[in-house]
Amino acid sequence: MIFRDRSVLRHDFIPDKLPCREKEIEELASILAPALRGELPSNVFIYGKPGTGKTVVVRYVLTELMDAMKELKVNYVRLGYTNCRRAGTPYRVLSELCDTIDVKVPFTGLATDEVFTRFKKGLERKRCVFIAVLDEIDALIRKNRDAGNEVLYRLTRINVDLKKSKVCFIGITNDVTLNEYLDGPVLSCLSERELVFPPYDATQLSIILRERAKLAFREGVVSEDAIKVCAALAAREHGDARKALDLLRVAGEIAERKGDSMVSEEHVLEAQKELEYGHLFEAIKKLPLHSRLVLLSVYLLEKRTHKIFTGDVYSKYEDICSMLDMSPLSQRRVSELINELDSMGILNVRVVSMGRYGRSKKISIACNKKVVRDVLSGDEWCSVVLNP
DNA sequence: GCTCCACCGGAAGGAGGGGAAT
DNA sequence: ATTCCCCTCCTTCCGGTGGAGC
Numbered sequence: 001m002i003f004r005d006r007s008v009l010r011h012d013f014i015p016d017k018l019p020c021r022e023k024e025i026e027e028l029a030s031i032l033a034p035a036l037r038g039e040l041p042s043n044v045f046i047y048g049k050p051g052t053g054k055t056v057v058v059r060y061v062l063t064e065l066m067d068a069m070k071e072l073k074v075n076y077v078r079l080g081y082t083n084c085r086r087a088g089t090p091y092r093v094l095s096e097l098c099d100t101i102d103v104k105v106p107f108t109g110l111a112t113d114e115v116f117t118r119f120k121k122g123l124e125r126k127r128c129v130f131i132a133v134l135d136e137i138d139a140l141i142r143k144n145r146d147a148g149n150e151v152l153y154r155l156t157r158i159n160v161d162l163k164k165s166k167v168c169f170i171g172i173t174n175d176v177t178l179n180e181y182l183d184g185p186v187l188s189c190l191s192e193r194e195l196v197f198p199p200y201d202a203t204q205l206s207i208i209l210r211e212r213a214k215l216a217f218r219e220g221v222v223s224e225d226a227i228k229v230c231a232a233l234a235a236r237e238h239g240d241a242r243k244a245l246d247l248l249r250v251a252g253e254i255a256e257r258k259g260d261s262m263v264s265e266e267h268v269l270e271a272q273k274e275l276e277y278g279h280l281f282e283a284i285k286k287l288p289l290h291s292r293l294v295l296l297s298v299y300l301l302e303k304r305t306h307k308i309f310t311g312d313v314y315s316k317y318e319d320i321c322s323m324l325d326m327s328p329l330s331q332r333r334v335s336e337l338i339n340e341l342d343s344m345g346i347l348n349v350r351v352v353s354m355g356r357y358g359r360s361k362k363i364s365i366a367c368n369k370k371v372v373r374d375v376l377s378g379d380e381w382c383s384v385v386l387n388p
Numbered sequence: 389g390c391t392c393c394a395c396c397g398g399a400a401g402g403a404g405g406g407g408a409a410t
Numbered sequence: 411a412t413t414c415c416c417c418t419c420c421t422t423c424c425g426g427t428g429g430a431g432c
Contacts, residue, residue, distance in 0.1 A: 089407085288419095310396090311395075330421055330422080332396090332397085332420085332423095333419085335395080335396070336397085336420095351396070351428095352428090353393095353394095353428035353429050353430090354428090354429080354430075355392095355393085355429040355431070356393060356430040356432090357394075357429095358392085358393040358394025358395055359393075359395055359427060359428060359429085360393095360395050361396080
């Protein structure tokens, strides 16, 4: 037996204490504290890379706030949480907020405007201080800049229309450049207070992992080396605590599978490989058909030569399409697909000039070729070309 | 220094699909 | 139900370009 409770390593687990975020917790708590006196707290905007503890800190402080409310017998504070990426559209963000104040809204069919009106009416009935958390707020803007800004603008101005209730917003984003996309008035309203969550360094990650390991694993099962390696690997990846926890969890699973009694450094390194393989595998598998065919073209060309240019890829791609009886996309489009594969880290692309012989992209495979082969040979279409 | 290759990548616009408004 | 709107994916068109070879 390796694990005591593996759910402790899940991303949504909220531990009793959050090491290395004491300062942020205290600051957020002091910002929100006025709510307990029925006053409106400042809006807060929280920035930080993925896995820097933004969401967990907010949830932690809100849980504390609820406990304090119970103790003080305060019942006029209400909390709403919505993840904008999961919700997807302004309509669903609003309807999730409505849900938390017991306003029922149909899945669809209402104008966004109408949902907004019901939200306001619901708030007035509750006579409360409403703290609304908008997690991954960047997703709302990224998907539809104008609609996103519109709904945020109306939300941030909601206190103007409310007489009996007040709303305070906590915005959370991974995207440090979000201020370029947010309209000025929305940004200045949301960021009355700003918290920036810096990435964790390896020492901090070790502390976090040690705490979690105590809960997740049976005593003495995880070696100190294993923890150090998890922390070092995750620190390299912009201090992502989620990644560190994933590594530890998978390392534990590997140890369990092998029937080993300890989680060692080797298990972590294997976990790293497994996670990397898995992510890449999924990423390639989920590519649209023509991107997969373009990747297949590069893969086949790379067996013969390492001087591959756009023209070579395109003609190989055309061959493959005719073999599969499909009509090929334009070269312009394929060139764009090649750039997308580059930005995903699957291909390596560099624009080079060959003087008299024109200007083109030099292309190579940037990732583990075995994964590429594994996915493509299991692919419905690509396998036809790979294993004729 | 000029030419000119082979493509780059921006712009505009069309198909089509899904969701919102009426 | 129908119209409207917007987004995504894609095409076509086209001006732009770094540098080998003359």
